[in-house]
Amino acid sequence: MASLRDIKARISSTKKMSHITKAMEMTSAAKWNRGVMNAKSFVPYMEKIQEVTASIATGASGVIHPMLTHRPVKKTGYIVITSDRGLAGAFNSNVIRRVHQTIQSRHQSKDEFAIIAIGRVGRDFFVKQGYNVVLDIVGLHDQPNFQDIKDITSSTVGMFSDATFDELYIYYSHYVSAISQEVTDKKLLPLTDLSTTSHKLTSYEFEPNAEEILEVLLPQYAESLIYGALLDSKASEHAARMTAMRNATDNANELIRNYSLSYNRARQAAITQEITEIVGGAAALE
Amino acid sequence: MKTMKVSVVTPDGPVYESDVEMVSTKAKTGELGILPGHVSTVAPLEIGAVRLKKDGKTVYVAVSGGFLEVRPDQVTILAQAAEKSEDIDVERALRAKERAELRMKEQKLEHFDFKRNELALRRAINRLTVAERKF
Numbered sequence: 001m002a003s004l005r006d007i008k009a010r011i012s013s014t015k016k017m018s019h020i021t022k023a024m025e026m027t028s029a030a031k032w033n034r035g036v037m038n039a040k041s042f043v044p045y046m047e048k049i050q051e052v053t054a055s056i057a058t059g060a061s062g063v064i065h066p067m068l069t070h071r072p073v074k075k076t077g078y079i080v081i082t083s084d085r086g087l088a089g090a091f092n093s094n095v096i097r098r099v100h101q102t103i104q105s106r107h108q109s110k111d112e113f114a115i116i117a118i119g120r121v122g123r124d125f126f127v128k129q130g131y132n133v134v135l136d137i138v139g140l141h142d143q144p145n146f147q148d149i150k151d152i153t154s155s156t157v158g159m160f161s162d163a164t165f166d167e168l169y170i171y172y173s174h175y176v177s178a179i180s181q182e183v184t185d186k187k188l189l190p191l192t193d194l195s196t197t198s199h200k201l202t203s204y205e206f207e208p209n210a211e212e213i214l215e216v217l218l219p220q221y222a223e224s225l226i227y228g229a230l231l232d233s234k235a236s237e238h239a240a241r242m243t244a245m246r247n248a249t250d251n252a253n254e255l256i257r258n259y260s261l262s263y264n265r266a267r268q269a270a271i272t273q274e275i276t277e278i279v280g281g282a283a284a285l286e
Numbered sequence: 287m288k289t290m291k292v293s294v295v296t297p298d299g300p301v302y303e304s305d306v307e308m309v310s311t312k313a314k315t316g317e318l319g320i321l322p323g324h325v326s327t328v329a330p331l332e333i334g335a336v337r338l339k340k341d342g343k344t345v346y347v348a349v350s351g352g353f354l355e356v357r358p359d360q361v362t363i364l365a366q367a368a369e370k371s372e373d374i375d376v377e378r379a380l381r382a383k384e385r386a387e388l389r390m391k392e393q394k395l396e397h398f399d400f401k402r403n404e405l406a407l408r409r410a411i412n413r414l415t416v417a418e419r420k421f
Binding site: 038041042044045048049052056145146147150203204205206207208212213215216217220223224227228 | 293295296297298299300313314315318325326327328329330351352353355362364366367
């Protein structure tokens with residue numbers, strides 16, 4: 001049995017740990033709040049751009065744009081959004097596992113695909129695997145704004161335009177609620193499922209013409225999709241970290257309870273033993 | 287006077303929302319003025335200023351590209367970045383301008399960088415002109 005001092009040391013170190021995890025839970029909660037707000041403030045922009053894109057791309061007949069047409073797939077691009085830091089439970093590993101499995105099942109050779117990594121954890125993993133990571137961005141702010149990732153989005157979309165990739169997928173963790181995030185994959189380019197769900201499609205006059213508008217609109221649309229996924233992923237990251245840290249705090253408290261119990265038991269045993277010794281000693285004198 | 291709803295939306299959230307009497311801006315094809323009741327239109331925008339007239343006053347918004355969607359009772363400007371003139375960070379724009387000018391001197395030949403740099407410079411200049419309202 002561990003000595004009294006050992007147990008006491010363990011209790012105090014576990015207590016300190018629980019303070020830290022508690023503090024991390026609280027900072028994550030604050031960041032999570034703001035992350036969700038950011039994701040919300042992006043919604044009007046996304047809805048609008050989706051609506052306009054859908055009505056132009058489906059409304060204007062006979063419009064051909066490279067971003068709307070399928071071509072034979074020689075090389076696939078995967079955008080993977082993870083976080084820079086760990087301690088977020090299964091947040092990163094879920095995304096990475098999904099991408100890894102997909103790649104394993106789809107591709108025979110490493111030349112058939114390339115990775116665009118947003119976030120350090122994902123980048124490190126894929127570099128270690130020896131995959132071709134063409135672009136990466138790490139050290140993003142917790143509340144990223146569009147300018148922060150403008151470079152990576154525009155070069156990614158550019159790589160599709162200049163036929164480095166023939167299709168582009170994005171993998172990220174979608175924020176469902178504070179306790180649930182699910183890994184989502186989306187086909188980003190070519191833009192095929194321009195949802196015609198929006199109830200009414202307006203017919204527009206084009207100034208100067210539909211092609212030139214698509215020229216501006218589609219890259220902007222694709223870039224916004226990436227940005228939207230990033231915001232979504234940030235919200236889930238903080239939610240995941242918050243949950244993970246809450247569990248850690250709960251576990252620490254449970255440990256402290258158990259240790260206190262054995263500490264008290266050991267203390268009681270020591271006292272009992274002392275009494276027995278004294279009684280035994282007194283009895284020996286008689 | 288008749289008004290229409292105008293919203294300037296960026297990925298980082300709405301920048302401006304109000305009812306105005308007239309919107310005038312610079313599209314790729316040239317200067318464009320919109321009054322209420324305009325036919326539904328979509329047009330890409332230049333890096334430039336959007337002027338919104340309301341109650342005899344004019345609000346200036348600097349936009350960095352994007353496009354304009356017009357409906358009879360509503361105008362939406364979707365830009366990747368936009369600021370109202372009073373929200374512009376002049377210091378930052380000045381720094382961006384200097385940086386871009388410096389780079390322009392140093393590496394004139396590289397085609398892609400040059401183009402991007404030029405855009406950055408134009409955005410910076412646009413912000414400065416809108417902030418100082420020199421038109």
